[in-house]
Amino acid sequence: MRRPAGAGAAAGTRGGGSAAADAAPLEVADRVVAMAHDDEQLEAYVVRSTDTQVRVHGGEVEQLAVASSVGVGVRVVRDGRQGFASCGTVDPDAVAEAVAEARDNAAHGEPDEAAGLPEPDGVEPPALDLWHPGYAEVPLDDKVALALELERAVVGADRRITGVESCDYEDWRTEVAVCSTTGVRRSARETGGELVAWSLAGDGDDLQSGFGFSFGRSFDDLDVEAAARDAVERAVRMLGATKPPSARTTVVLDPWVTAQLLGVVAGMLAGDEVVKGRSPFAGRVGEEVASPRVTLVEDPTDPRHWGASPVDAEGRATRRVPLVTAGVLEGFVHSTWTARRMGAEPTGSAVRAGHASTPVAGCRAVSLVPGDADPARLVAGVDDGVLVHDVSGLHSGVNPVSGDLSTGAEGRRIRGGEPAEPLREFTIASTLPRLLRDVVAVGSDLTWLPAGAAGVTLVVADVTVSGA
Amino acid sequence: MLDDATIQRTLAAALRTGGDFAEVFVEDKRSSSAMLDDGRVEELSSGRDRGAGIRVVVGETTGFAHTADLSEEGLRAAAEAAAAAARSGGGGVREVALTRRDAPRPNGVEVLPETVAKGAKVELLRRADDAARSAGAAIRQVRARYGDSRRRILVANSEGVLAEDDQVRTLFVVSAVAVGDTGMQTGYESVGRTIGFELFDRYDVEQVARTAAERALTKLSARPAPSGTMPVVIGPGGGGVLFHEACGHGLEKDLVDKGASAFAGRLGEQVASPLVTLVDDGTMAEEWGCFAVDDEGTPAQRNVLIQDGVLTDYMWDVLRSRKAGRPVSGNGRRQSYQHLPMVRMTNTYLVAGQDDPDDIVASTERGVYVASLGGGQVNTASGDFVFGMTEAYLIEDGRITEPLREGNLIGNGPKVLRDIDAVGNDFAMGKPGTCGKDGQGVPVGDGVPTLRVRALTVGGTAA
Structure with a gap:
C-alpha cells in the first residue's frame, strides 16, 4: 500500500519507547504539569503500553516480541497560541526538553480566541470494564500455543488452503493519563488481545487470500475456531472469481465493508472538518442527509466497542453522541477547540494518533442502529445485485471533501435472491452523500469489529459497478 | 551513537544463551512540523524518539525487544529479553569482531x-x-x-x-x-x-x-469518471504507484516465500511486456526512498527487478539472503527502532522507452489520461490492485479533453504488466510517498515515463 507522504501516517505500534516504564502515567503527567510557568497553560498526555506480538509460520514461531514503551506529549497554550512537543521516554532530561520545545513552539503559532485547554466540566467518566488484570498472568507459552493452534486450524480446514501468509497473536496493556494546569486529571486503562490469520487458497493458477480474526479484552475471549472459519471461508469462496460486467445495481455490503465506509462518514462529521468548511455536512444540522433507515450513533461508553473509552484524549468524560437520527443530521463530534469555535457543547470526542499527536475531534466508536432483517433475508430480497465481501483503496478512491467514492471490491453476484458466482477485480462507485440516501435496508446483524466502527449488513441501491 | 565496546558487549549478551544471529539497531530521530490551516498558523510541533531494537535469531525464530534506555544496562536487558524471546536452547560465548562499513551517502545536506x-x-x-x-x-x-x-x-x-x-x-x-x-x-x-x-x-x-x-x-468543472475497461495513459512522474502496487510488493521475497505472491517461482520468465524494465534503487541521490545503508546496515543498491519484461530478481532482507546464500540487496527497512525490519521497496521506477509521449496520446482513440495518481493498495496473492487518480482527463479521438472527478482504477498486476503497449522517452520521478506494509510506514519514491496500459478498469460512475 502506498500513500502520498504527509497524508497521514500508516497504522503503527502503540506508544513510544522506554525502559523506565515503571512509573504510573498519572504520576508522570503530574510531574510534567509541575514544570509549567505561571503565564501558560500546560497539558501532559502520557501513554504507557506493554505489548506481546507472536507470529507463527509453518508450525514454528517466526517472530516474538515483548516490549514496554512509554511516550509523553506536551501541549502549551499561551496568549491564545498553541505549541506541542513529544518524546518517547520519561527520562527527565528528555521530558524537560519537550516542555521547553512546546513552549518555544507556542511562541511561533498565531493566536486564536478559541485556543485553550479544557477545564473540568463536572461530567464523570462512565465505569467501563476494559481492564482485565488476569491478562498479565497469562503465560507466554499459552499465547504461542494459541497462534500455532490457529495456523493448524486454518491449514487443516480445507484441501484448497495452500498456506498461511501470516498468523499473528497480539496483546496489550495500555494506560493513558491526561493532566493539565487547568485542573484536568484523568486516566484510563485497557487490556486487549487479537488473533489474526491471513490465509491463501489455490486452485491451479488461481491464488486468493482471505482473513479471519478474533479479539477481546481478555485472553479467554479469543476464539480460534471463529477466526479460522472466517479466514478459510474468505479465501476459498474467491476461487474461480471473475470480473463482472459494468452495471448500475443494488449492492449488499458485508458488515466489514459497512464498518470501513462508516469510518469515512464519521471523519466527515468531525468538528475540525466542519469548522474549516471541509465537510459536505457543514451547516446541515436538522436536514435530511440520509435514508430514514439510517440512525448513526457515536458511543464510546458502550464497552462492546473496540474504541470504547471512559475519557477522551483531553481528559473529558466520553458520552453518547447522536449523529444522524432517522436520516436527519443531529450534530457533530467535538474537541474543546471545535466546540468553542462553533459555540457547541463539547462531546468528549478528542482523539489522538498517539503521544506524538495533538488532539483533534474524531469518532472512536460509531455504529448504525440495526434493522429487523438478517443478512440472508436481505439477500433474498435482491433479485439481481452484488454482495460486496471486501473493499480496497479507501484512502485513494474516497474523497471525504468532495464526497466522491470509488473503491476496489470483491464479492459475489446475487441472482434471484441467492448468492451466486464469486466476483473480483471490480470497483463500486457513488458519492458518500448519495450512498447514505440510497440505503434500502440495514441488517439486524450488528457486528463488533476491531475498528472505530461496528459493522452491519447494508443494502444500497443504485451503485455503479465497474468491471469488464 | 554508541561505542564499539558497548555494542560488542550487547551483542554478546544477546548471544549468551545461543543463537544464529544477533543485531543491535540504534535510532535517534528528531522531527519538527508546522501547520497552517484555515488562514492561521495553528501549531508547531517537535518530536524526539531515541532507542534501540535488538533481535536474536535462533533457527527459524526471531526474538525482538526494544528499549528507550541506551545505557549499557538498558541495552543488556533488551538483549536478554530478545534472546529469551527467541527461546534459545544451547549456550556459549561468541566474540563479534566489528567491521565498520563506510557506505557513501547518496548526497550531502547543505542546511540541517x-x-x-x-x-x-x-x-x-x-x-x-x-x-x-x-x-x-x-x-x-x-x-x-x-x-x-x-x-x-x-x-x-x-x-x-x-x-x-x-x-x-x-x-x-x-x-x-x-x-x-x-x-x-x-x-x-x-x-x-x-x-x-x-x-x-x-x-x-x-x-x-x-x-x-x-x-x-x-x-x-470535472465530470464523473467513466465506468468500465478502457486504455489508460499515465503521465510522466505521475504513476509510479502503478508499479509499486502492480508488482513491487509481489517481488518482496518475504511474500514470495510464503506463497503469497503471484510472481513466486517465475524468475527468468517473461512476466511483462518487453517494453518494461523495472528498477528499485536506494542510491538515487535526494529521492524520498534513498539512504546510505538500509535498516540492517546493508549499503543501498540499484537492483534490476524486470529486464525487458523478464523477471530477473526479487528484493531481499538479510535473513532471507543468508538462507539463500546470496548477496543482500539493501531492501531491509523498518519504521523505527520499535519495529523488526522487513523486505521493502526504496525508489522504484520504470526505465524510459522510445515512444514520443504525444504519439501515445494521439494513438489512443478513447480512454483516460492520468496526470497524477494518488495512493494504492494490492492483494499480492490474487495480484488485484487499485490506485486512485487525483488528476485525470478524458482522451477522446486522440486528444486530452475534459477533466475527471476522482476515483480508483483497478487491475490485475501480472495482466497489467503484459498489457503495457507503449513507454515514452520522457521519464520523471514522482511525488514522495509513504509505503505501508504490515502496519509499518517507510518513505519511498517512484518514477515513470508516459506509458499506456491497453486495458484497465476505471471505477467511475458515468456510462
Missing part, C-alpha cells in the same frame, strides 16, 4: 533543518497560503504543512557488520479546497527530498501552492 529558525518555516506556510488563495476566488480553504526529520541510525550484527547513517528529509505539502456549483473539490501538491532546508532554494512554495489550488479549481 534543526539549524533553521522556526520563523523561517512559518514564513513558508504564509507564502503558500497567500499564493493558493490568490489562484482564484473559488479557493475557500488552504492547508499547508512543513515537515522535517533527521534520523540517525547505527546497525551492528553478529556477522561483524557495523554501519551508520544520517538521513535528513524535508517535506512541504499544500492542499486546497475549491467551492463551486458542483460542490467542493480538492487539490493537492507536495515536494519532498532527502535533503535539508535547501529544498526551498530549489522549489518555490508559491508554485507548489498554485499547483494545488489549480488542481482543485480544474476539478470544479
Whole structure:
C-alpha cells in the first residue's frame, strides 16, 4: 500500500519507547504539569503500553516480541497560541526538553480566541470494564500455543488452503493519563488481545487470500475456531472469481465493508472538518442527509466497542453522541477547540494518533442502529445485485471533501435472491452523500469489529459497478 | 551513537544463551512540523524518539525487544529479553569482531533543518497560503504543512557488520479546497527530498501552492469518471504507484516465500511486456526512498527487478539472503527502532522507452489520461490492485479533453504488466510517498515515463 507522504501516517505500534516504564502515567503527567510557568497553560498526555506480538509460520514461531514503551506529549497554550512537543521516554532530561520545545513552539503559532485547554466540566467518566488484570498472568507459552493452534486450524480446514501468509497473536496493556494546569486529571486503562490469520487458497493458477480474526479484552475471549472459519471461508469462496460486467445495481455490503465506509462518514462529521468548511455536512444540522433507515450513533461508553473509552484524549468524560437520527443530521463530534469555535457543547470526542499527536475531534466508536432483517433475508430480497465481501483503496478512491467514492471490491453476484458466482477485480462507485440516501435496508446483524466502527449488513441501491 | 565496546558487549549478551544471529539497531530521530490551516498558523510541533531494537535469531525464530534506555544496562536487558524471546536452547560465548562499513551517502545536506529558525518555516506556510488563495476566488480553504526529520541510525550484527547513517528529509505539502456549483473539490501538491532546508532554494512554495489550488479549481468543472475497461495513459512522474502496487510488493521475497505472491517461482520468465524494465534503487541521490545503508546496515543498491519484461530478481532482507546464500540487496527497512525490519521497496521506477509521449496520446482513440495518481493498495496473492487518480482527463479521438472527478482504477498486476503497449522517452520521478506494509510506514519514491496500459478498469460512475 502506498500513500502520498504527509497524508497521514500508516497504522503503527502503540506508544513510544522506554525502559523506565515503571512509573504510573498519572504520576508522570503530574510531574510534567509541575514544570509549567505561571503565564501558560500546560497539558501532559502520557501513554504507557506493554505489548506481546507472536507470529507463527509453518508450525514454528517466526517472530516474538515483548516490549514496554512509554511516550509523553506536551501541549502549551499561551496568549491564545498553541505549541506541542513529544518524546518517547520519561527520562527527565528528555521530558524537560519537550516542555521547553512546546513552549518555544507556542511562541511561533498565531493566536486564536478559541485556543485553550479544557477545564473540568463536572461530567464523570462512565465505569467501563476494559481492564482485565488476569491478562498479565497469562503465560507466554499459552499465547504461542494459541497462534500455532490457529495456523493448524486454518491449514487443516480445507484441501484448497495452500498456506498461511501470516498468523499473528497480539496483546496489550495500555494506560493513558491526561493532566493539565487547568485542573484536568484523568486516566484510563485497557487490556486487549487479537488473533489474526491471513490465509491463501489455490486452485491451479488461481491464488486468493482471505482473513479471519478474533479479539477481546481478555485472553479467554479469543476464539480460534471463529477466526479460522472466517479466514478459510474468505479465501476459498474467491476461487474461480471473475470480473463482472459494468452495471448500475443494488449492492449488499458485508458488515466489514459497512464498518470501513462508516469510518469515512464519521471523519466527515468531525468538528475540525466542519469548522474549516471541509465537510459536505457543514451547516446541515436538522436536514435530511440520509435514508430514514439510517440512525448513526457515536458511543464510546458502550464497552462492546473496540474504541470504547471512559475519557477522551483531553481528559473529558466520553458520552453518547447522536449523529444522524432517522436520516436527519443531529450534530457533530467535538474537541474543546471545535466546540468553542462553533459555540457547541463539547462531546468528549478528542482523539489522538498517539503521544506524538495533538488532539483533534474524531469518532472512536460509531455504529448504525440495526434493522429487523438478517443478512440472508436481505439477500433474498435482491433479485439481481452484488454482495460486496471486501473493499480496497479507501484512502485513494474516497474523497471525504468532495464526497466522491470509488473503491476496489470483491464479492459475489446475487441472482434471484441467492448468492451466486464469486466476483473480483471490480470497483463500486457513488458519492458518500448519495450512498447514505440510497440505503434500502440495514441488517439486524450488528457486528463488533476491531475498528472505530461496528459493522452491519447494508443494502444500497443504485451503485455503479465497474468491471469488464 | 554508541561505542564499539558497548555494542560488542550487547551483542554478546544477546548471544549468551545461543543463537544464529544477533543485531543491535540504534535510532535517534528528531522531527519538527508546522501547520497552517484555515488562514492561521495553528501549531508547531517537535518530536524526539531515541532507542534501540535488538533481535536474536535462533533457527527459524526471531526474538525482538526494544528499549528507550541506551545505557549499557538498558541495552543488556533488551538483549536478554530478545534472546529469551527467541527461546534459545544451547549456550556459549561468541566474540563479534566489528567491521565498520563506510557506505557513501547518496548526497550531502547543505542546511540541517534543526539549524533553521522556526520563523523561517512559518514564513513558508504564509507564502503558500497567500499564493493558493490568490489562484482564484473559488479557493475557500488552504492547508499547508512543513515537515522535517533527521534520523540517525547505527546497525551492528553478529556477522561483524557495523554501519551508520544520517538521513535528513524535508517535506512541504499544500492542499486546497475549491467551492463551486458542483460542490467542493480538492487539490493537492507536495515536494519532498532527502535533503535539508535547501529544498526551498530549489522549489518555490508559491508554485507548489498554485499547483494545488489549480488542481482543485480544474476539478470544479470535472465530470464523473467513466465506468468500465478502457486504455489508460499515465503521465510522466505521475504513476509510479502503478508499479509499486502492480508488482513491487509481489517481488518482496518475504511474500514470495510464503506463497503469497503471484510472481513466486517465475524468475527468468517473461512476466511483462518487453517494453518494461523495472528498477528499485536506494542510491538515487535526494529521492524520498534513498539512504546510505538500509535498516540492517546493508549499503543501498540499484537492483534490476524486470529486464525487458523478464523477471530477473526479487528484493531481499538479510535473513532471507543468508538462507539463500546470496548477496543482500539493501531492501531491509523498518519504521523505527520499535519495529523488526522487513523486505521493502526504496525508489522504484520504470526505465524510459522510445515512444514520443504525444504519439501515445494521439494513438489512443478513447480512454483516460492520468496526470497524477494518488495512493494504492494490492492483494499480492490474487495480484488485484487499485490506485486512485487525483488528476485525470478524458482522451477522446486522440486528444486530452475534459477533466475527471476522482476515483480508483483497478487491475490485475501480472495482466497489467503484459498489457503495457507503449513507454515514452520522457521519464520523471514522482511525488514522495509513504509505503505501508504490515502496519509499518517507510518513505519511498517512484518514477515513470508516459506509458499506456491497453486495458484497465476505471471505477467511475458515468456510462
